[in-house]
Amino acid sequence: MQEELLLTPGPTPVARRTYQAMSQGIFGHRTSRFKEMSAGIQEKLQPLFGTDNPVAVLTSSGTSALEAAMVNLVDDGDSVVLIVSGVFGGKFADIAGRYDLNVHVYDVTWGEAADPKAFKEYLNGLDNVTAVFTQACETSTSVLHPLSELADVVHNYNEDTLFVVDAVSALGGADMNMKRDKIDCIVSGSQKALMLPPGLAFVAVNDRALNKVNSLGNRRYYLDLRMYFKSLEVDYTPQTPAVTLYQGLDDVLDMIHEETIEKVFARHKNMQKMLRRGLEALELELFVKEEAASPTVTAVTSTPEEIAHIKNTLEKDYHITIAGGQKDLAGKIIRIGHMGFMFPKDMLAILSALEDILSRLRGKNYYGKALTAAQENLYDKA
Ligand SMILES: Cc1ncc(COP(=O)(O)O)c(C=O)c1O
Numbered sequence: 001m002q003e004e005l006l007l008t009p010g011p012t013p014v015a016r017r018t019y020q021a022m023s024q025g026i027f028g029h030r031t032s033r034f035k036e037m038s039a040g041i042q043e044k045l046q047p048l049f050g051t052d053n054p055v056a057v058l059t060s061s062g063t064s065a066l067e068a069a070m071v072n073l074v075d076d077g078d079s080v081v082l083i084v085s086g087v088f089g090g091k092f093a094d095i096a097g098r099y100d101l102n103v104h105v106y107d108v109t110w111g112e113a114a115d116p117k118a119f120k121e122y123l124n125g126l127d128n129v130t131a132v133f134t135q136a137c138e139t140s141t142s143v144l145h146p147l148s149e150l151a152d153v154v155h156n157y158n159e160d161t162l163f164v165v166d167a168v169s170a171l172g173g174a175d176m177n178m179k180r181d182k183i184d185c186i187v188s189g190s191q192k193a194l195m196l197p198p199g200l201a202f203v204a205v206n207d208r209a210l211n212k213v214n215s216l217g218n219r220r221y222y223l224d225l226r227m228y229f230k231s232l233e234v235d236y237t238p239q240t241p242a243v244t245l246y247q248g249l250d251d252v253l254d255m256i257h258e259e260t261i262e263k264v265f266a267r268h269k270n271m272q273k274m275l276r277r278g279l280e281a282l283e284l285e286l287f288v289k290e291e292a293a294s295p296t297v298t299a300v301t302s303t304p305e306e307i308a309h310i311k312n313t314l315e316k317d318y319h320i321t322i323a324g325g326q327k328d329l330a331g332k333i334i335r336i337g338h339m340g341f342m343f344p345k346d347m348l349a350i351l352s353a354l355e356d357i358l359s360r361l362r363g364k365n366y367y368g369k370a371l372t373a374a375q376e377n378l379y380d381k382a
Helices: 016-022 032-049 062-073 087-097 116-124 147-157 207-215 225-232 243-259 261-281 304-317 344-362 369-378
Strands: 055-058 079-084 102-107 129-135 162-166 185-189 201-205 297-301 333-337
Touching (some): 055 225, 062 087, 062 129, 062 162, 062 207, 079 087, 079 116, 087 102, 162 207
Parallel strands (some): 129 162, 162 185
């Protein structure tokens, strides 16, 4: 008998108390009980986004929130810029390509963060850009982009241009704040740092972006945020919501506030540091430089053979699941998720397994090396 350890960058483990919260039994979504729960959720959710505005909660996966941002903030014929630094930037580009938009792709080398200076030069060469879209954490490479610097570039370009951030793999693990960082819209999903099963998506907009949402016509329906914000005025949803996931959401937000948001972020940073130092001690090359590393996921490079061996052996012999590379990075990197209901002890568990796997595979003695390097950071409460 073995307990599985899920260390993928989504979906992530769900706490037992959250499963219990989700099994309290279904109740109607047009009841005072739901209304009360929804109001409480709003109160606890908004500080995570750094907004005082209502956050739309959609019953669909993260991609729906990416599309919702696209259809609610830009109109047919508008010019948009997409910062593409990996698979999920590509997803924004795919969505934009389905609409009647002038799409400008700003390519960033995979594994690097967007450089605000270079981006400024690029953006200044374009006319009338309505919105700039980026990931916070590009999950496929484990990079965290410098959001507040990019926001400055966007707002200095034109004060009406909107800055939209996909924080599906950042919100709840990385310090995000719409007000402080001048982000006009943040979208996210439930199955990553918010430690819920998949199935909910979130869209937060500031007042500028809300004006845009309200000014656009009727070329959207299920993702029409006007309906969500109108329903939220009375703490309801326009359609039948995933009530069970709402019950879970209510619980994970309690967990986050019980730990405190600051300590949640510090725990994520702490796990990142432990893992990076431990992986280096195993002579695995970190894919992303220190200053661009996400607090939610870490990638290392190796040979395709070693990657396959590590991944398969972790799964088969240690019951630990991690992720490989996607698209251009398939067979080139492995990614370890450290977000949500994950803890420093989980980092020790995977590093210890990797010590064993690599000692056997390479005929070298790594025992204790990664653990020592990680433990030096374990007590360094960021
Ligand atoms: C940064 C990012 N954006 C968007 C998505 C898509 O979310 P979903 O698969 O929930 O639709 C993901 C999923 O991994 C992601 O990591």
